[in-house]
Amino acid sequence: MKYRRLTKEQFDELHLEFINFLSTQSITHDEWTNLKVNKPDLAEMELDVFSDLIWEGVLNKAEYLEHMSPKHLYLFHLDIDKMQAIVINVKHDVDITTPEGYNWLRENLMDESVEFLQADKAYTDDKNLDKFKMIEQGAVITKGDLFKYFDTLIN
Secondary structure, three states, X not given: OOOOXXXXXXXXXXXXXHHHHHHHOOOOHHHHHHHHHHOHHHHHHHHHHHHHHHHHHHHHHXXXXXEEOOOEEEEEEEOXXXXXXXXXXXXXXXXXXXXXHHXXXXXXXXXXXXXXXXXXXXXXXXXHHHHHHHHHOOOXXXXXXXXXXXXXXXX
């Protein structure tokens, strides 16, 4: 397995897609039920293959990631050949993961305790795995509104 298995909730949401996946492998409902009981290892493998397929599709479409910690906001644009990063460091005594702290940041972007950094980072040989690792560390896929806003503000 390249990524990680989808959660039960994710499988529930993707129920129809999983049925289609099984049908492309010529596995009927009865055969799937039989597999789960009599060949659980094979059933587990099918779940893993499906999970990887879903992750590949999601990661291929992802264009922006965001990760917020109490003192940092990391914004990424996932270009074809590299990641562009904007990092906002907050040196003020505030936690930007709270509504109050985030509002403070919005109102004090030009305060001397707010620092903006930009960088480009090349992907490794597997850019989807690079994206996945960032998600596993807490980044979320977004539409990029914050990245675009700060990119315009900085540049």
